Amino acid sequence: MVEFLVVWLVVAIGLIVVSKLGLGIEVDDFGSALFGAGALGIVNALIRPVLAFFSFPIVLLTLGLFALVINGVCLMIAAALVPGFKVKGFFGAVIGSIALTIFNLIVFKLAGVT
Structure with a gap:
């Protein structure tokens, strides 16, 4: 349970850091980052496997690069x-x-979390 909360917190902090880089992501405050990290976790758990399953031939043809598109779609959702x-x-x-x-x-590599 503690590991889940740590991962959730790290992803929320990551959203804030990435939003400060000006790469196309905007996060208003830390609360939005927490909810965004939670939503991203739910989308990655429920929707991403379905997208990956149906796009497997495209992922195979692009040698895995289409997985970046799937990640972007999950982030947009x-x-x-x-x-x-x-x-x-x-x-x-x-x-x-x-x-x-x-x-x-x-x-996660620095923290030793797998």
Whole structure:
């Protein structure tokens, strides 16, 4: 349970950090970041597997690069669900999801969380 809360907090902080980089993601305040991280977790748990299943042939043909598009779509869906969490355009979503993934990888690697 504690690990879940730590991951949720790290993703929320990651959303705030990525929003400060000007890559197409805007977060109004920390509360919006917390709800955005929660929505992103729910979307990644429920919708992303369905998108990945139906787009498997495209992912295979693009050697996995289409997975970046799926991440961007999931980020856009999460942003549509949470007031105060906005994504500017499709490319902003893709670039923002890449930046968020890099941030999470670095933080979780430094913390030793798998």
